[in-house]
Amino acid sequence: MKIKTLFFGMSRDLAEQSAATIELSEGTTVGLFREQLAKKYPKFKEMDSFAIAVNESYAEEGFILSDNDTVAVIPPVSGG
Secondary structure, three states: OOOEEEOOOHHHHHHHHOOEEEOOOOOOOOHHHHHHHHHHHHHHOOOOOOOEEOOOOOOOOEEEEEOEEEEEOOOOOOOO
């Protein structure tokens, strides 16, 4: 299945692109997606943590992705 992935902030810098289409196996969870990102983009290990949103809603690790989902990789943000 194909997942459209959007990178924001620091994740965009580490992936060296703002968007990508990533091929995944059926039944892939958000947790497994994180592992795939670390393999595909080794620089992601420099980021302590990041949130995942699927189709504009934050998703838990066990959430199962579907074909044509849009996943956003959202690094930690701080404000002042």
